Amino acid sequence: MISEHNIPALASLEYVAYIDDNGELPEQLQGKIGVYAIFDQDKILQFVGYSRDVYLSCKQHLVRFPEKCYWLKVQTIERPNRSILEQIEREWIAENANLPLGNGEDKEKWINPINAKELMTPEEQSNYQNPLIDELAKIKLLKNVARRVEGEILAVLESRGVRSQIRFNPKLKEAGLLDLK
Numbered sequence: 583m584i585s586e587h588n589i590p591a592l593a594s595l596e597y598v599a600y601i602d603d604n605g606e607l608p609e610q611l612q613g614k615i616g617v618y619a620i621f622d623q624d625k626i627l628q629f630v631g632y633s634r635d636v637y638l639s640c641k642q643h644l645v646r647f648p649e650k651c652y653w654l655k656v657q658t659i660e661r662p663n664r665s666i667l668e669q670i671e672r673e674w675i676a677e678n679a680n681l682p683l684g685n686g687e688d689k690e691k692w693i694n695p696i697n698a699k700e701l702m703t704p705e706e707q708s709n710y711q712n713p714l715i716d717e718l719a720k721i722k723l724l725k726n727v728a729r730r731v732e733g734e735i736l737a738v739l740e741s742r743g744v745r746s747q748i749r750f751n752p753k754l755k756e757a758g759l760l761d762l763k
Contacts, residue, residue: 605745629684
């Protein structure tokens with residue numbers, strides 16, 4: 583039983599492949615409450631977070647940063663306890679010596695939906711800012727930008743061999759946002 587007094591060191595935990603040989607994320611983490619550390623290909627810590635469903639959170643991070651999600655270290659707990667989860671998160675970040683970018687300047691990008699507006703091409707920006715188009719045309723344009731970005735993300739995931747089902751929330755696309763359903 584994990585308590586605030588016996589938190590395992592991040593270095594003591596085994597690395598788990600983010601994507602297994604079958605192209606799946608670690609399914610044993612579905613519905614599990616815990617703290618997780620995400621590492622890049624070179625096993626450099628990118629982000630530490632906690633969740634009520636580690637599997638779902640890791641899937642969200644994979645679509646946001648497919649190039650930074652190669653390895654995981656996870657500590658699960660039986661019952662939700664925010665103070666223990668936060669304590670583990672703090673200790674793992676402190677153990678790393680450097681604040682991971684995902685917990686610092688890039689935190690919003692790690693935890694919030696992808697904002698497709700930030701990924702518009704110059705032509706898309708010009709069309710979006712055109713004073714002659716109405717609100718409906720803007721929504722349609724945002725939806726198309728979100729679909730384009732979604733296609734790019736899915737292509738990267740496919741190149742990584744991901745076979746887990748990835749479905750984005752269609753309602754958010756109208757606002758130019760991408761988040762898993």
